[in-house]
Amino acid sequence: MKEKLIELIADLKLSEAEAFADELIQQGIEAQDLYDIVMEGLNEIGKKYETGECYIADLIVSGMIAKNIFAAANLHQGGKTWLKPVGKVLFGTIFDDIHDIGKDLMIDALENKGIEVIDLGVDVKVEKFIDAVKQHQPDIIAVSCVMTNSIPYLQELGNALEREHLLENRRFLLGGAVVNHDYVKIPQIDFMTNNFYEGLRYCEVFLEEKNKGAKNE
Numbered sequence: 479m480k481e482k483l484i485e486l487i488a489d490l491k492l493s494e495a496e497a498f499a500d501e502l503i504q505q506g507i508e509a510q511d512l513y514d515i516v517m518e519g520l521n522e523i524g525k526k527y528e529t530g531e532c533y534i535a536d537l538i539v540s541g542m543i544a545k546n547i548f549a550a551a552n553l554h555q556g557g558k559t560w561l562k563p564v565g566k567v568l569f570g571t572i573f574d575d576i577h578d579i580g581k582d583l584m585i586d587a588l589e590n591k592g593i594e595v596i597d598l599g600v601d602v603k604v605e606k607f608i609d610a611v612k613q614h615q616p617d618i619i620a621v622s623c624v625m626t627n628s629i630p631y632l633q634e635l636g637n638a639l640e641r642e643h644l645l646e647n648r649r650f651l652l653g654g655a656v657v658n659h660d661y662v663k664i665p666q667i668d669f670m671t672n673n674f675y676e677g678l679r680y681c682e683v684f685l686e687e688k689n690k691g692a693k694n695e
């Protein structure tokens with residue numbers, strides 16, 4: 479049973495996967511078990527993406543399948559996951575940039591992994607990022623940028639975060655097409671990538687280590 483759903487998700491059989499998940503829900507599958515199975519399916523897609531066997535559009539479809547199954551099982555309520563969030567990411571597209579497709583894709587994937595996301599939207603001014611970091615105390619600040627004209631605001635944000643001592647015990651992450659330009663050198667940024675899975679894995683690994691550290695304290 480478990481294998482069948484994993485396979486249907488990995489093969490991106492949207493309606494079949496959802497129908498089969500519905501059957502499992504009717505049969506009373508435990509929420510955690512269903513969640514774990516869907517995650518395994520998504521991991522399969524992730525592996526295929528990394529080896530070039532599938533494309534970004536497939537990732538979008540896999541995210542849709544996960545979202546629909548979670549919705550059918552009532553695993554997400556009001557955009558919040560029912561599981562205890564494993565961490566908090568503050569996300570926004572930098573000032574003067576209104577592109578949000580990549581940002582939203584990343585946000586869906588993070589939420590599907592049980593990570594809480596605060597979405598500041600697009601065209602976000604440096605001051606708004608700073609205020610939100612103070613208010614929400616995220617584990618990770620994730621910024622999206624595809625416009626080369628917006629690069630100076632990324633540096634401004636890095637400087638402001640450092641000046642206000644807001645980078646301690648958290649990570650500052652950049653994604654979007656600008657990371658292709660090797661002149662983007664912002665010392666405060668911990669990691670940058672325009673690879674969806676690399677970004678997701680970076681967040682997961684950091685949060686796992688942070689949570690382990692908190693338990694051992």
Ligand code: B12
Nearest residue numbers: 574575576577578579580620622625626653654672674677
């Ligand atoms: C769709 C699009 C638009 C749509 C945006 C719709 C929307 N809701 O986002 C519209 C039509 C509104 C638009 C407007 C404009 N656009 Co436009 N647009 C594009 C286009 C075709 C695709 C961008 C996209 O969504 N890609 C798909 C997503 C999934 O990719 P992505 O953003 O890179 O995200 C991926 C990764 O980078 C990563 N990622 C993204 N963010 C983050 C964040 C973190 C933390 C992590 C870890 C990962 C991560 O995950 C994603 C999945 O892999 C690109 C061309 C291109 N091929 O990229 C031009 C492009 C970005 N646009 C461009 C321009 C110039 C404009 C306009 C100025 C046009 C105009 N004259 O009005 C305006 C911008 C206004 C503004 N101030 O922002 C230029 C930018 C040039 C530059 N170097 O600065 C591009 C490159 C086109 C070109 N070749 O000239 N655009």
